[in-house]
Amino acid sequence: MVYSHGHLNRGHNFASSPDISFFWNHVLGLWPFTTEGCPADEWDLEHPTWLHGLASQCVRLPCVEAPPELLHTIHRPEFAYGEPANTHAYFTPDTYVNRYSSTCARLAAGGCAAMAAAVARGEAANGAAVVRPPGHHAESGTAMGFCFFNNAGIAAKAAQAAGASRILILDWDVHHGNGTQHIFEDDPSVLFMSLHRHDSGHFYPGTGDANEVGYGSGTGYTVNVAWPRAGMTDGDYLAAFMHIVLPIAYEYRPSLIIVSAGYDAALGDPIGGCRLTAEGPPFNARPPFGSACRPCSLPRRSYNTFSD
């Protein structure tokens, strides 16, 4: 996830405040959610060369578990996957837990919350949280799609508690952020915008039609760019950013932007089926956001280690 602080004022320049706060989950290597093993096993987590020196330029935040009272701002109190399981258990066919899962999920949510709060308090201009498990599919009472706690939602709550009044959550993962949308779709203090494959409801998770715009006082504060098929390119995303995402964002004038930054729309990803490159939006965030936002990190990886 990337947290970019800014009021989307045209011309605002963060060049004079280059600090980037950064967080990663120390127990990443313990994450045993895939039977094929986690790629993190190959990484030296204390000296992550895959970051190409970025970590040394960042302020590192302490790794903390999200407290229950913060989790419960999003999730139902009875949503009790907080106790470690002694054996594997399944929430859905693609989402299972073991004894490490509770700690990992709490650390991921806590790290995102700490990051967002730090940016909201002005302690850093931008931030990035590289955490597992992800969160945007997690509903208030349901774990699904590899997600347990809704990290972006919890980060938004933490940021609001730290003083950020209006939050933009931008979700560019190739899958719809169903959990995040449903949590905030009646809340005008959080604008949720998602770009994703929809395929007339036939692409996971099946939600995110363009007609889903929120309800009640939140009507209009949910925006879905629902791609009809695979194969979307840099040009498609650039058009969406220039004609939909940025005009709405500038009008909303968020005090904080949270990006659910999935990279499974990247060229070569076997699940996403799209063709985004590192040169185009959203991965190269500078052109679409202009000087109001700086790219920070590559949080949620593609399903294909070798995607461009």
Ligand SMILES: [Zn+2]
């Ligand atoms: Zn995804």
